[in-house]
Amino acid sequence: MVSNISHYLNRFKACLKIDQTIRDGVAEELYTHLEDKRQELEEKGLSREEASKIAVQSLGSPELIAQQIYETHAQGSWKEALFSALPHFLVALLFTSYYWQNIVYVSIIVALTVSIAIYGWHRGKPVWLFPWLGYYLIPVVVTGILLLSLPRGWGWIAALIYIPLALFVFIYIVRQTARRDWLYASLMLAPMLVIFSWFSSLGIGNRLLSSDWIAGLQTNALWIVISFIALAGATIAFIRLKPRRYKILSLLIPPLVISLAVITTSRGSIHPWGWLILLFSLFAFATPVWMQARAQG
């Protein structure tokens, strides 16, 4: 049988979506408090069960404490906010002055992103890691898409081997991230939605990418820069805001608006594969938020 105290602490931990180490520390602190109270009441002559029940009641709602503790720990510093937004600024920088066509700049940024993502992953997954991790995942997905354009036959064989592996890596990272907090999984996947919206909009006729897609990127460079700066702004807001509902809004609205704007302006030139990629990224982006809503409901 689960005791009142264990049940209380389980409810508390289930509501508190913060770093696991901090969460366990606070739960331990509450446990010590409840045990102190229980012992005191038992010394006054109450039974163990009655004492536990009163101890739990005097501490108050575990959901309310979890919410208040969340608001204390959920607000990242300005330094964390800027570092979280940095990969979006770097992508925006790539598209100013046509740096994205320079293999040296692109290689430096890819190497930097991979190094930072691996470093953060092995350093307790701090909040600034997740946008970097999102960019780290993009080549994994893009490689699978490119494999489909190999000569007929070979493309499908490569895709059949590669896609399950890529999906395994993708799902593993999303699940690991979601264990910390579902919202961080969406924070991680937001750049993917924006990138694939642009990627899909560059298709034409019966091709995933039009032959002059480079020219298409150049034509849209200013809007691409603006969309990534908007994403950076949304990331800063997400890190700095305290109430969870505002965090959700700051996380959801900008990438969806950007994606919708890109799709609308593409004037129906999106290839069926483009739609599939878009639906995949939209699904991946929205799933964590849906899971969160389901858990709360």
Place this chain on the structure above:
Amino acid sequence: MNYGRELLKGNTDSLLLYLISREPTYGYKIVKELEKRSNGYFQFKEGTLYPALHRLERDNLITGKWQILPNGQQRRYYYITTKGQQALAARLATWQDFSTAVKAVMQAETI
């Protein structure tokens, strides 16, 4: 909203800082000390204490350290920091001024 509760809410941080400044202490002891020193006047949902302690710690006014007791139980003791001492001194001074001013106004009214 109860006026007394609002006043307590506005001054919880100062009360906590003051108690922690006297000696390193932990959550449950703080609740007991507040009740004892206020002759039972300050009674609040004990759980609200922990968000307040964590907020003070986030602002570097106090620092928490785990200590293992002889019976093997762990307790988190809170210590005031230099920044916390400065903040407490400033708050006490403000409180003294405020209290004096309120008393002066109220006494003038009742005379």
